[in-house]
Amino acid sequence: MKIKMNRFNQTDETDIDELDDSFDEKEYEALEQELTHYLVKFPDENKIDATVDTLRQYVPDRTTKSVSIRERSFALIKRAKTEVTIVSKTYWIASTFLFFIGYLIANQTNTDPILTLIFLAPLPFIFGLSEVFKGREHGLFEMELACKFSAHEIILSRLFLIGIYNLTLNTVLTLVLSPVTGKPLIEMILTWFTPFTFFVAIGLWLSMKFKGQIFVTTLLSLWLVFIVIFVINNHWMVAFLNIHYILHLVFLTAGFLLVGLQLIQFTKKYQTFEGGTRVEINY
Amino acid sequence: MYKQECYKIFTRKSLYFAFLLFVLFMVILPGGSTPIIQTDEYQTLYEEWRGPLSRTEIDLANQKLEELQNRIDQEMEQTEDLEVVFPPQSIEEQAAFRVYSSVASIGRYIDSFQQRKEDLQEATRGSTTTAYESEEARLELNMLNELGQPFGFYNTTAWGNTVDFINVFxxxxxxxxxxxxxxxxxxxxxxxxxxxxxxxxxxxxxKIVTTKILASCTYIVSLFVTLHIINVALEVRKFGALMDGTVPLQNLFLFIQSPFSLTIWQYYAIALGIQFFASLVIGLLVLFLSIVTRNGMLTFFISGAVIGTPFLFRQLGIDQPFIQYVTQFSYAELMRVKGLFDQFVAFPLFDQPVLYPVLLISTFLLVAILTMYLIYHQYKNQQIMN
Known part of the structure; x- marks a missing residue:
């Protein structure tokens, strides 16, 4: 027992020394010699060029040089239909469930229903972002890049899909709650739409900065702290709820501009994507 | 080993990003003392009245307040324009109004404090109460008697904000x-x-588990220390200095009903200690979930739900007896600390009243030990699936 203990201690301390001892120079050289037999020589330049030239005739011509924006967006919407099956069912169910809970909470008398609406509005989108980048998280991004639809097209159509779903949920909740608040419908929609666009913009920005599930959780925490600050500072809340609708429209356009800017950056980033290094960086 | 584990946690940019944003929120948040308090008129009056108050002083303040009120009423009748007269226009009057009304409200606190003592005296004699209830009343009465008369007129806004930071932000x-x-x-x-x-x-x-736990503790310690130092620095910047830390805790607005004989300074130290303990307990919970679920996102949501749900119940005002137990013995309540000290709560344990903070902290000590054991156990027996 004692000897055994000693041996363990020794290996613990002299880990690197031991490696040096067992390392035999001659053995290494022999191994190297043997491996050179298996070396595959790089083909010379002429051969490569010849192969490329032979293959060139099989490459089809580009038929339509430029597709109009209308057609492109139409194709995007069409593709979104197929994406419905790819986005996981849990997401659809969880988001709907969330809004159901939101409805129950909003019906409690001591909270302002519009507040619940504001806080709930960006949630499905935040969750949905993790679905949008599912391919990226699972290391399938290179494969997506090589597909018929390029990666940014897939991502854009998924974004479109969850955006529409999110807006539908919000609108339904607004319609259901509108008799409770007694406020005009347009005003209610504007109230939740402005923070929503800002959060979408922040979410897109973060999704480009941080890879992985990190950005979803970070975004959620930001959203949470935002709510708490909002609730604690009563006069901020009152001020926000009573903003004139023209100011709302100004903020809304600003929010839309931000979202548009992020989307343009998005396509740029994933369109001219070379090599795996940049996207594969963690965190 | 330890270094590598720390490296994994501390090199995550998203954490710094979130932390900086939260600090930014803290900085832009409005606060600070109201302008009247900074005027010389208020300060001189404050110096005059500051300290423990006697019955005659309170009566005097009430009388002066009434005079001020009457004068304002008269002026209001003359001008019939509400905007001009109220609040009183001259700085002197504003300052005086503020001081006298504060003193008058302290007088009311003292009255209700005495009333509470008398009620408890009644309860201990126990004609209409059960044995346990009178036992509980005796415990509270002893604590209140130990307090003496804690109330006085002090400007504790700076300390109030500093202490309030613990239970909110x-x-x-x-x-x-x-x-x-x-x-x-x-x-x-x-x-x-x-x-x-x-x-x-x-x-x-x-050894892997031990180093991971140690690295997590390092993360929590650095987070905790940085956050509280930033807060104290911000409060000092807002108010100049933290004054009157040695007065009893009951002078803070949130703790008027507190039965504990502590000064503000002592309470702050204790609250920081408890919150640090709570952070460690929550950290252990998260680590345990991280082993069990093997998925960072799932861990985030489950631990968020475990900590957040009781808090949500409280905010929504759901108070069935069972749910009240859940909220009282929850991670959130331990982390907020305030609920442990702001009023007298005791639970029956073997027919003896045990103070809520004592019970809560010992419960979570047990929970912490249990989670620690489960972490080691789970990690030891977990199979790797790829």
Whole structure:
């Protein structure tokens, strides 16, 4: 027992020394010699060029040089239909469930229903972002890049899909709650739409900065702290709820501009994507 | 080993990003003393009245307040324009109004404090109460008698804000950053497929878990210290200095009903200690979930739900007896600290009243030991699936 203990201690301390001892120079050289037999020589330049030239005739011509924006967006919407099956069912169910809970909470008398609406509005989108980048998280991004639809097209159509779903949920909740608040419908929609666009913009920005599930959780925490600050500072809340609708429209356009800017950056980033290094960086 | 584990946590940019944003929120948040308090008129009056108050002083303040009120009423009748007269226009009158009304309200606190003592005296004699109830009343009465007469006229806004930070912002920011930072500690090794590599080193499972826990504690300590130092610095910048820390805790507005004989300064130290303990307990919970779920995102949501749900119940005002037990013995309540000290709560344990903070802290000590054991146990017996 004692000897055994000693041996363990020794290996613990002299880990690197031991490696040096067992390392035999001659053995290494022999191994190297043997491996050179298996070396595959790089083909010379002429051969490569010849192969490329032979293959060139099989490459089809580009038929339509430029597709109009209308057609492109139409194709995007069409593709979104197929994406419905790819986005996981849990997401659809969880988001709907969330809004159901939101409805129950909003019906409690001591909270302002519009507040619940504001806080709930960006949630499905935040969750949905993790679905949008599912391919990226699972290391399938290179494969997506090589597909018929390029990666940014897939991502854009998924974004479109969850955006529409999110807006539908919000609108339904607004319609259901509108008799409770007694406020005009347009005003209610504007109230939740402005923070929503800002959060979408922040979410897109973060999704480009941080890879992985990190950005979803970070975004959620930001959203949470935002709510708490909002609730604690009563006069901020009152001020926000009573903003004139023209100011709302100004903020809304600003929010839309931000979202548009992020989307343009998005396509740029994933369109001219070379090599795996940049996207594969963690965190 | 320890260094590498720390490196994994501390090199995550998203944590710094979130932390900086939260600090930014703290900075832009409005606050600070109202302008009247900074005027010389208020300060001289404040110096005059500051300190413990006697019955005659309170009566005098009430009388002066009434005079002021009458004068304002008269002026209001003359001008019939509400905007001009109220609040009183001259700075002197504003200052005087503020001081006298504060003193008058302190007088009311003292009255209700005495009333409470008398009620308890009644309860201990126990004609209409059960044995346990009179026992509980005797405990509270003893605590209140020990307090003496804690109320006085002090300007405690700076301390109030500093202490209030613990139960609002520190609670939320610390909880979020701990959950955010620690949920991938065990889970990431599954998602990055490095677990089999790490397990096959010579160190052994027990040592891996120990270093991971130590690294997580380092993260929590640095987070905790930084956050509270920033808060104190911000408060000092807003108010100039933290004054009157040695007066009894009951002079803070939130703790008027507190039965504990502590000064503000002592309470702050105790609250920081408890919150630090709570952070560690929450950290252990997150680590445990991180082992069990093997998924960082799932850990985030589950621990968020475990901590957040009781808090949500409280905010929504759901108070069935069972749910009230759940909220009282929850991570959130321990982390917020305030609920432990702001009023007298006791629970029957073997027919003896036991104070709520004592019970809560000992419960969570047990929970912490249990989670620690479960972490080691689960990690030891977990199979790796790829």
């Amino acid at each position: 520190a609670f939320i920011i610390l909880t979020i950053l701990i959950v955010l930072g620690l949920s991938p500690v065990f889970a990431d090794e599954h998602s990055q497929k490095s677990i089999s590599l790490i397990r096959s080193t010579k160190h052994g499972k027990r």
